[in-house]
Amino acid sequence: MASSDHQQSPETTNLRLLLIHRYPRFKTLYLSKLRTRYRILDPLDKSDPSFIPLSNSVRVMLCVGPTPVTLETLDKYPALECVVGTSAGFDHFNLNECRRRGICVTTAGDSFSDDVADFAVGLLIDVVRRVSVADRFVRGGCWPVKGELRPLGSKVGGKRVGIVGLGSIGSRVGKRLEAFGCNIAYTSKRMKPNVSFPFHSNIHDLAISSDVLILCCSLTKETHCIVDKNVLNALGKEGIVINVGRGALVDEKELVQCLKRGEIGGAGLDVYENEPHVPEVLFGLDNVVLSPHVAVLTPESFEALEELFTYNLEAFFSNKPLRAQIEYE
């Protein structure tokens, strides 16, 4: 197959049209496979002479990662009927506008849920038991010199863990931490049936009775800055924040101040307000563990994701039900 998509060989002209929507920095690992089944339209490929005419008739978009799908984006593709997403979150979609235009939208569904839950627990153990600090201590040659790593970490078991958002990720976090003897409680849009963990109707009440808050919810208007100064105060001096959701779930400036001043105990952060920018003051703190939005990233997750969006693209063209479709409220 030719590497440039606009060389319309007899094979490609009969293929179904697929629009690829992505930040330039996202490599589309799946393109070569997709080219065998679809005629790819790529707005980043400026040399494709048929891009503009075809963009008027393209019906389905593969949206790579959290690339924003705005009103402006939608205006460029008037025939769009379906956005197949590849991200667990959906804050990058203008859902109101998609609904108004009758465009259905899918997400990565559960493809990443186990990995994100594993990573959340990894961050929690790391912060509580000081694993990364210990690793720095040994690599820095401090052990023979200083003798002991102090202060000690604290016990994981018995910790009161408040899960914010008991969806596919949060429920998996709960299952894992129960096995460590943690006491789980949660807040969520509504109380879940068949869940024995105590429910709190708001995050402030949850924070008051938690040693650790784990943010697993989607970023929406309602959850924007849900962890504010009040919640951090409620969590208290020994409290820990783990964020594997989205950076904007937290008032980042307040969080950084609280960490710096010891007004909360620690944090494990995989996501930030302005990625890839991370507040540099955190780099010098031993009570934080920082990772570059990698909680979802394993080859196994990508395989599950590829299977899901491949299915959804085929389903779209054969009028079958989509999987992991966002239900408009």
Added chain:
Amino acid sequence: MASSDHQQSPETTNLRLLLIHRYPRFKTLYLSKLRTRYRILDPLDKSDPSFIPLSNSVRVMLCVGPTPVTLETLDKYPALECVVGTSAGFDHFNLNECRRRGICVTTAGDSFSDDVADFAVGLLIDVVRRVSVADRFVRGGCWPVKGELRPLGSKVGGKRVGIVGLGSIGSRVGKRLEAFGCNIAYTSKRMKPNVSFPFHSNIHDLAISSDVLILCCSLTKETHCIVDKNVLNALGKEGIVINVGRGALVDEKELVQCLKRGEIGGAGLDVYENEPHVPEVLFGLDNVVLSPHVAVLTPESFEALEELFTYNLEAFFSNKPLRAQIEYE
């Protein structure tokens, strides 16, 4: 109470004798409390004029951490009847000689088991999901420059985890990792009743069918260097070793060579052959996580330990049954 033990006030002369046995580097956090109940004999306190006469009649020793109790040690205290240990392991005791002399020996029992199991799982997630590497990447300011952290980690769920030693620590590791969807198998001195995990009669067979080996067993003559070159080869290029037992369970030179050459996939090490010495070549490797023998160290564990040894000292003097006593075979 006076800070020097040999000032024999009327109160102290009537107290029961307790020998403290420790490396000079171990601070005895518990001494001030113990002094209210016992007349402390401390061989490191050279200024105690009654040390030598009293050492002939002392009946019980509190052994702090893994301080060796050798034949030579035992010869110094001819009246010794009981060694109250504070360590989960017992490789630092000359047990044959203790048995011959009719000296009973206790350990830390289960006091540390949850913490060690938590830390083992923390090391596993860290190595598999590259948490410490991610933290170094962010702190080093690499994210905005390099864009992506590569290679990716791999999925925790589905990993075949071989537990070496399914005692109080190993069984807790198994329970935790089941909740992540790992497939657990084990080897142990003998097959455990009422355990559903598959049993392998030797570590080599376990390694062949494992992605991760977690060393949770005691160090004995039989387990010394139980992870040798053959076992590492059986584990293979993607295999991971987690050691929260004792450094000498592993042929450290071979392990370091295998890690360096990529002949195994990675390692999470809390213990080493010659602590606090850690082979420096490991400091430059991204496939290892290193911690300074801290898996047992939380304030909660120390409280549980203090309760246990305090009980055992009282039990000794009142002829009650001891807890966590080593049973001679």
